[in-house]
Amino acid sequence: MSNLPPLSFYVPEPAARPGQTNLFSSSSMPAAGDMRRPDPLEAEAGMRDLPFGLIRVLDDEGLAAGPWAPQLAPGRLRDGLRAMVLTRLFDDRLFRAHRQGKTSFYMKSSGEEAIGAAQSMVLAAGDMCFPTYRVMSWLHARNYPLVEMVNQIFSNEKDPLKGRQLPILFSARDYGFYSLSGNVGSRFGHAVGWAMASAYKGDDRIALAYIGEGTTAEGDFHEALTFASVYHAPCILCVTNNQWAISSYAGIAGGDETTFAAKAIAYGIPGLRVDGNDFLAVWAATAWAAERARANKGATLIELYTYRAGGHSTSDDPTKYRPADEAAHWPLGDPVERLKKHLITLREWDEDRHAALSVELDSAVRTAVKEGESVGTLGKSKPPVSEMFEGVFKEPDWRVVEQRRELGV
Amino acid sequence: MSNLPPLSFYVPEPAARPGQTNLFSSSSMPAAGDMRRPDPLEAEAGMRDLPFGLIRVLDDEGLAAGPWAPQLAPGRLRDGLRAMVLTRLFDDRLFRAHRQGKTSFYMKSSGEEAIGAAQSMVLAAGDMCFPTYRVMSWLHARNYPLVEMVNQIFSNEKDPLKGRQLPILFSARDYGFYSLSGNVGSRFGHAVGWAMASAYKGDDRIALAYIGEGTTAEGDFHEALTFASVYHAPCILCVTNNQWAISSYAGIAGGDETTFAAKAIAYGIPGLRVDGNDFLAVWAATAWAAERARANKGATLIELYTYRAGGHSTSDDPTKYRPADEAAHWPLGDPVERLKKHLITLREWDEDRHAALSVELDSAVRTAVKEGESVGTLGKSKPPVSEMFEGVFKEPDWRVVEQRRELGV
Amino acid sequence: MNMIQALNSALDAKLAQDPETLIFGEDVGYFGGVFRVTDGLQKKHGLKRCFDAPISEGGIIATAIGMGAYGLRPIPEIQFADYILPAFDQLVSEAARLRYRSNGEFWAPITVRSPYGGGIFGGQTHSQSPEAIFAHITGLKTVIPSNPYDAKGLLIQAIEDDDPVIFLEPKRLYNGPFDGHHDRPVASWQGHPAAEVPEGLYRIPLGEASIVRTGEAVTVLAYGTMVHVALAAIHESDVDAELVDLRSIVPLDIEAIVASVRKTGRCVIIHEASRFGGFGGELSALVQERCFLHLEAPIERVCGWDTPYPHAFEWDYFPGPQRISAALTRVLEY
Amino acid sequence: MNMIQALNSALDAKLAQDPETLIFGEDVGYFGGVFRVTDGLQKKHGLKRCFDAPISEGGIIATAIGMGAYGLRPIPEIQFADYILPAFDQLVSEAARLRYRSNGEFWAPITVRSPYGGGIFGGQTHSQSPEAIFAHITGLKTVIPSNPYDAKGLLIQAIEDDDPVIFLEPKRLYNGPFDGHHDRPVASWQGHPAAEVPEGLYRIPLGEASIVRTGEAVTVLAYGTMVHVALAAIHESDVDAELVDLRSIVPLDIEAIVASVRKTGRCVIIHEASRFGGFGGELSALVQERCFLHLEAPIERVCGWDTPYPHAFEWDYFPGPQRISAALTRVLEY
Numbered sequence A, B: 001m002s003n004l005p006p007l008s009f010y011v012p013e014p015a016a017r018p019g020q021t022n023l024f025s026s027s028s029m030p031a032a033g034d035m036r037r038p039d040p041l042e043a044e045a046g047m048r049d050l051p052f053g054l055i056r057v058l059d060d061e062g063l064a065a066g067p068w069a070p071q072l073a074p075g076r077l078r079d080g081l082r083a084m085v086l087t088r089l090f091d092d093r094l095f096r097a098h099r100q101g102k103t104s105f106y107m108k109s110s111g112e113e114a115i116g117a118a119q120s121m122v123l124a125a126g127d128m129c130f131p132t133y134r135v136m137s138w139l140h141a142r143n144y145p146l147v148e149m150v151n152q153i154f155s156n157e158k159d160p161l162k163g164r165q166l167p168i169l170f171s172a173r174d175y176g177f178y179s180l181s182g183n184v185g186s187r188f189g190h191a192v193g194w195a196m197a198s199a200y201k202g203d204d205r206i207a208l209a210y211i212g213e214g215t216t217a218e219g220d221f222h223e224a225l226t227f228a229s230v231y232h233a234p235c236i237l238c239v240t241n242n243q244w245a246i247s248s249y250a251g252i253a254g255g256d257e258t259t260f261a262a263k264a265i266a267y268g269i270p271g272l273r274v275d276g277n278d279f280l281a282v283w284a285a286t287a288w289a290a291e292r293a294r295a296n297k298g299a300t301l302i303e304l305y306t307y308r309a310g311g312h313s314t315s316d317d318p319t320k321y322r323p324a325d326e327a328a329h330w331p332l333g334d335p336v337e338r339l340k341k342h343l344i345t346l347r348e349w350d351e352d353r354h355a356a357l358s359v360e361l362d363s364a365v366r367t368a369v370k371e372g373e374s375v376g377t378l379g380k381s382k383p384p385v386s387e388m389f390e391g392v393f394k395e396p397d398w399r400v401v402e403q404r405r406e407l408g409v
Numbered sequence C, D: 001m002n003m004i005q006a007l008n009s010a011l012d013a014k015l016a017q018d019p020e021t022l023i024f025g026e027d028v029g030y031f032g033g034v035f036r037v038t039d040g041l042q043k044k045h046g047l048k049r050c051f052d053a054p055i056s057e058g059g060i061i062a063t064a065i066g067m068g069a070y071g072l073r074p075i076p077e078i079q080f081a082d083y084i085l086p087a088f089d090q091l092v093s094e095a096a097r098l099r100y101r102s103n104g105e106f107w108a109p110i111t112v113r114s115p116y117g118g119g120i121f122g123g124q125t126h127s128q129s130p131e132a133i134f135a136h137i138t139g140l141k142t143v144i145p146s147n148p149y150d151a152k153g154l155l156i157q158a159i160e161d162d163d164p165v166i167f168l169e170p171k172r173l174y175n176g177p178f179d180g181h182h183d184r185p186v187a188s189w190q191g192h193p194a195a196e197v198p199e200g201l202y203r204i205p206l207g208e209a210s211i212v213r214t215g216e217a218v219t220v221l222a223y224g225t226m227v228h229v230a231l232a233a234i235h236e237s238d239v240d241a242e243l244v245d246l247r248s249i250v251p252l253d254i255e256a257i258v259a260s261v262r263k264t265g266r267c268v269i270i271h272e273a274s275r276f277g278g279f280g281g282e283l284s285a286l287v288q289e290r291c292f293l294h295l296e297a298p299i300e301r302v303c304g305w306d307t308p309y310p311h312a313f314e315w316d317y318f319p320g321p322q323r324i325s326a327a328l329t330r331v332l333e334y
């Protein structure tokens, strides 16, 4: 023992920092169509290779390849594209609204639009998604009214959440979108409980939950997976591995040591690792996991391998900690461009239609923002102050009654 | 979707309940010597089969077989046997002391004595074990004074922990034994931090931590493994899978879905699954993991597959929830008997010497208990009441000073 | 019935009446719980209505919240209140805030049962009284019964409540009313009026204190085990005290408290938890704010000391009848 | 220096002087923390002295305790105090109790830095003030500075303290002394006497309050952001109030509090956290117990309302100068 060198302390570091270049050489990138697709009802023991691969469908030419190709009608693909483009346009405009002081906070999904859009479309109306703040495309794919979203973001008088919550921390029960909160990770287990309840009732609804790759380090992640595994909860548990958690790269969550999909093996559930910038791959993997869940075979963990192309939030400047051009080197491209190219390759889309779509959606966003502005922006309009005292409990107790009186509202 | 049967809620159940028989048929039991032994410095990616096997050295004839056989001098084996026999005798006597009202609480390690004994011997004096309440053999193997233990268990005037802690929730820094507490799982991450500190200082000490298989469901388990993985902490993280967590069988912690060793794969660290009733196998696996840790290759997860032969504690009656004869059907035998047989097979031990050893150790235990009794048993003797107010902080603040005065102590 | 039987009866009645209720927690299933509160419920109502959970308090509460959001009324058990802490974030950031932040789209009608308190030589981590940290959390209710009758009626009400309720069971009272004289023979509930527990469903509203004893000289505020200890102290010191059993600390029956102190002009507050930052501080502040001109002596608090719960010194730590009597005397002689 | 710089300077000086200190937490390494408090420290002192941690507050505190037990003095950061809750069990059951239960064999000399409090439109989970739940935990110290000079001296002392310290940084004060008038231009620390922060090491003992303003008419107890808001209210209501900045709530400077209230005979307690079960209750109880005969009016508490922290209503929730002035007037006119 004594002739060994002393112990040394290891702290992982990302491939590149500002001023350097990240060529993403360490990520081995299997070709589209290469991964096998086991039957979704098979036992997990036969699938332990899957978490170490990468399910990709769309190839560089824009063609769908291999057994995971989901065979979608072009109309569905166009719906997906529309949701993604809308998400991006909405994000851009609301991000700017923050710069103009119209809201206290905003977060974009840039580069990750395929995820919420595809999964929202795969799941049924009665299913429930337990979102993070970065899957607003779920709502856009289900045509959540833009103006309601704007009102929430502006915390104005018509805010559907009555000014009680930070912008974009939505709740939209009728759209299968569970209440968000600022704490990361703490709803992951709710999804499992919700799914257990559906099974308990003998219903057919399943749950889908998101967690960021950084947040997988929370105990909540493990506890949710443990319960999902033990009780065969009918749910789909998704890790959106967008490479960054604010300024911390995925290695700080263990991403250098193994894949996030491999965490499924710890619970005896299938782990799929999926190209998150590939609308078709996300669709296919989700449909596979949903089929499994609905057949009482329990949960699946899906790692959605993607890249957070923008800053973490309006409070963040990513050039402080990663190369400014890192997104440009991301080997899996841009999800919007890739789906667009696919549709064009299929001759179901063209640049003109795309430009027209963008104009249409941008104008819809503008209209919604205008409408929200006409109600009021942050600090200029808000719900009645009495709303502050409502909803602490179902029925107010004497404390809030007295305090409301004291404040005179 | 609508033509699928409805979801159904699954709750796992053990193979047998009181009145039934558990033949442990579902556990596939590889033969001793069958498992390959990779070089401890190899990368984890090449070892993902190990968590699904079972490292066994002692075969049914009492011979050591295969690449994991640790080649120990007979004297070391006898030391190990001694520690195990001592643990069992001590447990039996103190358990009876509880029935006689001499202590408030006791917990036995019956059937699991090999674990702490072997690991205590493998690790160095400067290393630190972060124990559970079921590895007292760690202390016995290091000749912790029996009478001090008895004094702690009797909460008497000479209790080394000054009456502040429940019986057997020891702390014994000089014996490499970290402070125990009633909360399960919450020290697992301390071991990782301790190991990180050793690496940070460039020392050569490593940490070893225990957690019960039931407790692996806590978030603490996952958080500890995540940090161990990310920072390559020099530590050995052990799951003692004794099949039961009070009345809950291992399936309630996910044990029916995969092995506990397989949880290592989620973190990219080696996972060894070891016959915990086999002193030599425990020794060998621990030495392997220690070599890896000391060579700056980071943490190993070891599942120690064993059986809790007794009740959970003095508050428990296991015949209420499992077959009374379940221990008798446990396929991996009794750790004391197996090591004894091995030594006899080696012609390094015999029944007479064993009987003499038992007599010697039993009398040592008796003497210690007598000595403890002469100081006093629960309620008959205790440290000065002023000790209640000491150690809240390093220096007392006015609150405890005033309150001590108020109580007049 | 003793308190264990009363709680069991409440659970049994709810399981029978409401298919949306279900129980889970560590060892609550086949075995029936380490304190036997769920004894027989799995056998009677089925595996899926009362089952074992992983040792993961955070996971238990998280899944319970998700079930609640679905529409069930889960009744999770945390084996000891000391072990609620790993679930504290779930309770505070999620259960307590879900209704508010979602503007009523989702809520968590869960009832978290947990044995708490000392007097059983359980040492630090089986004896603590964590009520104060729940009382401060907006959106959580905290209920603490002191006898079998109340325990059943309050538990049924808590389960039917649409907000999250922490239901703390004074484990020292499970088998008998404990008056704090630990060196006397153990009392049983047999023959105690509050041990007359009806079969079937009945309810006690949350937020209504119970006047255990009317009196004119001083108001004693207590809950859980300390109700019985206070009563003993009142008898022994022969003081005409009014003893108010709060029964729930959120919602708090402020009217009953104020009415009593305005009448007596004196107030002693008692709890097992350590004093500093404990719930007694809130009670003292409220009484002082609302009864200032009526107070003829300082409000006293008799509590556990400001140390961790010490195993061998349990009875030195416990705010027993002697310390309560002394406080009553001080307050009256002020 | 502003408060961020002062804290950075404290950390820098300790890293330079004591090789056993190290910093870790979410985003504290290369990036320097979301509030920039650790800016430049990794570059200057090396990767191993100041590094990023997984998003796992429980894991951060658990490993810090283990490092502390080894002999280091870790200074973990929790990114927002709202996110301490997942680590609550580690802080309470482990950090706070390790010395006691092991009879001094092990202890956890950790300093947990965390920005807390509101006034930045951060919504519920970036604005809460959780000090009350720490104050109740025997074995934890809780320090809350109100200006750059104190922040540095208290942080150095906290790091050198051999017990676990929760160090809550009022994030609304990071860049300037905020007097509660949110509609006026933002103030900067520039020119404020407490912004004169020496280089190098100096210490302020824990448990010594600071008398920000002496006065005869009423005692105002406050800490963190509310010190400045209270001061503004005192000026505006033209009351001869004595303003006591507690600086640490455990240990608490009971002598300073009692001396002041005995002198003024009146007391107003202020905190951002919601009122019920908040630390104000403890303060009120202590003052009442120790100054009963000196009190000429009820002790008042001016606090956040008993609701979750509401995003759009931040300034309706916040106990601003107007509400404080009203309380001062009420107390004086009583």
Ligand SMILES: Cc1ncc(C[n+]2csc(CCOP(=O)(O)OP(=O)(O)O)c2C)c(N)n1
Pocket (backbone or CB within 6 Å): A132, A134, A182, A183, A184, A211, A212, A213, A214, A215, A216, A240, A242, A244, A245, A246, A308, A312, D026, D055, D079, D083, D086
């Ligand atoms: C419990 C908790 N801890 C810390 C934070 C602060 N925080 C907000 S987002 C974030 C990073 C999350 O990264 P990741 O999980 O990868 O999600 P992403 O933002 O990349 O989608 C952190 C640390 C928080 N919101 N909640």
Ligand SMILES: Cc1ncc(C[n+]2csc(CCOP(=O)(O)OP(=O)(O)O)c2C)c(N)n1
Pocket (backbone or CB within 6 Å): B132, B134, B182, B183, B184, B185, B211, B212, B213, B214, B215, B216, B240, B242, B244, B245, B246, B308, B312, C026, C055, C079, C083, C086
């Ligand atoms: C945090 C916490 N939750 C619950 C308990 C109650 N409890 C004590 S031991 C135990 C079972 C532990 O089982 P396992 O981890 O398998 O360890 P074993 O006793 O089998 O060695 C439980 C649930 C506890 N002590 N701490």
Ligand SMILES: [Mg+2]
Pocket (backbone or CB within 6 Å): A212, A213, A214, A240, A241, A242, A243, A244, A245, A246, A308
């Ligand atoms: Mg991320």
Ligand SMILES: [Mg+2]
Pocket (backbone or CB within 6 Å): B212, B213, B214, B240, B241, B242, B243, B244, B245, B246, B308
């Ligand atoms: Mg076990």
